Amino acid sequence: MTRRTLLATAFSTPLGWGANTNGLTKRPFRYADIEAKIARKDFTGISKEDLPTPSMVVEKSLFEANLKKMADHCKTTGIDIRSHCKIHKSVDIARKQMALGSSGICCATIAESELMVGAGIKGVLYTCQPAGKNKIWRGVVLGQKEPTFRMVADDPMTVDLLDEAAAVAKTKLTVLVDLYAGLTRAGHATGQAGLELAQKIDSKKNLKFGGVMGYSGGASHTKGFEQRTAKSRKDVEPVVETAMLCKKAGLNVPVITGGSTGTYNIDKEIGLTELQAGSYIFMDTLYMGVGGRSDPKKYTDFAPALTVMSTVISKNHKGQVTIDCGNKAMLKPTDQMKGRPDVVVENQGAEYGVLKFPEGNEANLGDRVELYCSNLDTSTNVYDRYYVVEGDKVVDVWPIMGRGGAVQR
Numbered sequence: 001m002t003r004r005t006l007l008a009t010a011f012s013t014p015l016g017w018g019a020n021t022n023g024l025t026k027r028p029f030r031y032a033d034i035e036a037k038i039a040r041k042d043f044t045g046i047s048k049e050d051l052p053t054p055s056m057v058v059e060k061s062l063f064e065a066n067l068k069k070m071a072d073h074c075k076t077t078g079i080d081i082r083s084h085c086k087i088h089k090s091v092d093i094a095r096k097q098m099a100l101g102s103s104g105i106c107c108a109t110i111a112e113s114e115l116m117v118g119a120g121i122k123g124v125l126y127t128c129q130p131a132g133k134n135k136i137w138r139g140v141v142l143g144q145k146e147p148t149f150r151m152v153a154d155d156p157m158t159v160d161l162l163d164e165a166a167a168v169a170k171t172k173l174t175v176l177v178d179l180y181a182g183l184t185r186a187g188h189a190t191g192q193a194g195l196e197l198a199q200k201i202d203s204k205k206n207l208k209f210g211g212v213m214g215y216s217g218g219a220s221h222t223k224g225f226e227q228r229t230a231k232s233r234k235d236v237e238p239v240v241e242t243a244m245l246c247k248k249a250g251l252n253v254p255v256i257t258g259g260s261t262g263t264y265n266i267d268k269e270i271g272l273t274e275l276q277a278g279s280y281i282f283m284d285t286l287y288m289g290v291g292g293r294s295d296p297k298k299y300t301d302f303a304p305a306l307t308v309m310s311t312v313i314s315k316n317h318k319g320q321v322t323i324d325c326g327n328k329a330m331l332k333p334t335d336q337m338k339g340r341p342d343v344v345v346e347n348q349g350a351e352y353g354v355l356k357f358p359e360g361n362e363a364n365l366g367d368r369v370e371l372y373c374s375n376l377d378t379s380t381n382v383y384d385r386y387y388v389v390e391g392d393k394v395v396d397v398w399p400i401m402g403r404g405g406a407v408q409r
């Protein structure tokens with residue numbers, strides 16, 4: 001890429017590279033009109049320059065290609081996908097994934113599960129064990145409402161409580177065993193102990209054994225394809241072996257679920273029957289750095305489809321400009337400027353970030369700069385909507401489930 005094209009792709013500025021302010025004040029602009037159009041789902045004439053910043057922007061063609069690539073991979077290799085919605089928290093996206101053949105949607109929180117079940121999504125799997133009165137009963141209510149909803153347990157106590165609550169609610173709940181797969185955050189011991197927990201679920205009058213889960217978060221971001229394969233094998237094999245023990249003991253094991261974007265082309269061979277991959281839809285800089293099968297340096301299997309768009313708001317110091325994207329926008333030093341991996345991204349407080357250019361100030365006041373975020377889960381969590389674009393044109397807006405408010409947890 002020449003320096004000229006590099007610069008041209010780096011800035012999606014309304015004013016163009018080497019921005020000037022011609023035209024900016026010639027016609028009145030009413031942001032309220034844009035909001036009103038968005039509320040009516042009328043996106044005609046709305047472009048990126050009309051949008052507030054910082055905001056999340058999804059490049060439609062890249063996003064759709066990612067979705068299709070994963071769906072095709074699953075179809076051709078014979079593994080199911082129940083994609084994780086912790087990444088996007090969006091009903092619109094979940095529906096697109098279902099339309100491409102997802103067996104359901106994974107959720108990390110009970111509130112995400114309520115959102116997805118409420119939207120009519122079948123096969124929702126709450127991948128975190130429900131503990132305590134609030135979560136157990138919200139899970140029971142979801143199971144009552146939607147028989148395809150399922151939960152996981154990694155503790156015999158949870159199995160007892162779910163069975164008792166299901167009896168009171170006069171419902172039957174599907175429960176999977178969550179098995180240890182190298183991550184000490186959750187998961188019951190594999191082997192005989194795992195089999196016993198599965199048998200306990202199976203023996204309960206008000207529960208149905210739904211299979212096993214083993215999520216290897218350690219494998220997902222292991223750098224290098226060979227190393228990642230080895231780590232996934234080490235973590236996931238005991239999970240698959242436990243599923244085989246369950247089968248030998250006469251249990252029906254409908255699913256062996258786990259896996260991630262990093263191991264999507266590894267886990268079928270190890271024995272998973274279902275992937276929970278999530279990040280592949282957008283990609284983030286942590287994933288881009290793990291290396292793929294074909295390129296040991298860069299993970300290019302899926303395209304970076306999501307950016308945080310920000311505006312250059314001050315330019316008074318040599319070699320750097322200030323952007324309106326800081327802690328609150330989830331800016332991290334590992335974020336990267338789209339088209340300019342050489343630019344250093346730094347944080348300057350709650351509302352401010354800094355871009356440091358190797359060769360002096362290269363952006364102008366009012367320029368739009370797009371950043372690839374370091375971690376999708378935490379970043380999408382602080383935005384209300386995705387602006388979906390085709391080039392500069394806004395073509396859709398997808399709401400993101402409410403942020404960290406207690407009421408949504």
Ligand SMILES: Cc1ncc(COP(=O)(O)O)c(C=O)c1O
Nearest residue numbers: 084127215260261276277278279
């Ligand atoms: C239980 C579980 N499954 C699957 C995933 C999805 O992984 P990824 O976004 O890396 O594809 C996650 C992500 O943290 C997870 O916690």
